[in-house]
Amino acid sequence: MSNYFFEVLRSGINTTFQDKGRFHMQHLGVAPGGCMDLESFSISNALVGNTSDEGVLEFAYQGPLLKLIKGRTKIAITGNVLFQIIKSNQETINGECNRTYALDEGDQIDILATKQSAYGYMALEGGFDIKPFCKSVSILSRAQIGPNEGQKIKINDKINIKISSKNKKDFLTEFPKKNKSTIRILKGPQFDYFSKDSQKEFFSKNYKITNLTDRMGMRLEGSIIKNIVNTNIRSEGITKGAIQVPADGQPIILLTDHPTIGGYPKIANVISADYDLLIQKIPGEKISFKCVELQEAEKIYKEYLINISKIIKNIKEIN
């Protein structure tokens, strides 16, 4: 292990290490987990010259305050994030997302808040010095799996970093954020369990995101969806983005840290390309659903990936 590290002066609300997730284990009860916003995650790593398999810090709403005690590093923050860099001579720099900053020993990075969004990412050159569990550094705090004993980052924690950076060049990219309120979905396996009227309402009415929203799921509030067949099904494997409807008729979207199996009927499933957009919505915001077909969803996902590579290709050195 290297000697270079940050000290956590404030933990933030929900700060964890995340990569693309932990796979081939759902049959053992381990949810895939991983970063919530794949696009912001990928771009943060690319900015500091890492591959997209490197773990980063993910934070929600209020981020951490970190002090670089030993070493030098280069960081990039993505998302829609308000942050400051406090140099060791007390000079304060207002941070901009989607660019890199060099940090010297004694500098602090204060991630104040995510603006009109839920999740932000901080990647650093060379990556964090953290121990993977089953090939992933994603923290699944619900099952206490992953680095840091599977726990969220706490105050006074030490965060080790792999290398002390020598590279002083900074980079940036343009990363226009989408801001649609329509989430595209595919019909779910139990779509026909719901009354024709409810199906219609599901696609025509707005649903409000409630406070009961975290990495595991998003509870919505709106038009009651009436089940006319059975409010329980035999437990079956869960897929990220599945929209299940329990007996009370209020939909819950299952997110990244979802339970591995569940027994509620599913009316729909969010398409992969709109997942980042969905999870960046905050409680109180309203969303609506639009139905697409599978081939269309696959095509949109290809475009989504192409767009990420474009943003990465456009990374430029700052003169």
Next chain:
Amino acid sequence: MFKKLNNIGDCGIICDFGDEVNRSVNTSVIKLFHHIKKEVSKGNLKGILNYTPSYNKLIINFDLEKINSSKIFNFLKSIDFSKLKLFQNSKNWTIPVCYDFEMDLTDISKTLKIDKDEIINIHLNTDFFVYMIGFIPGHPFMGDLDSKLFLNRLKTPRVKLPAGSVGIVEKFCNIYPYESPGGWNIIGRTPTKLFNKKDELKPCLLSPGDSVKFKSISKKEFEKLANE
């Protein structure tokens, strides 16, 4: 053989084996699960990320960047089910249980009008089959209990159960791998760790398709095994 294939979202497939839930249906599910797991470990089917068996379904999740639903459909349709084997990958386990840690045997005995010792005997003499593991890491759903022992969940689930608690509901038996809330009828506790984070190669003791038999141990033996 599955009865139908459906998509769930753009990166999931449901192999549906019909509505019935019994050992023979689940055995078919597990056979397909083993087959896919083997193919993936051989480096085939690149892009498949998870394969989750449940009582009567297998859900396959994949990375849409690397593979898509029609390719997996074609693969699934080409499988010759008569050639799939189950037991080459399944293991038999004996799990120690101390019935002195029961919480509900008195109530169960009253409800079912069966002597406590008889309940324990039936449990000990059951050859359990692991239908699925899930909800939380390492949590097994095992069957089939004798219909004489069929019970509902507790009306009010307990807020906290100790790790290792062994519970029964309907024809199923479970073991809580962690301290957690739970609504099952608790008949004992095992010192065996079902999910070991320190063992990266095989963190989960049981796998779907395995067989389990329980062995009765004393409190003293429990303490000894728990401290190992």
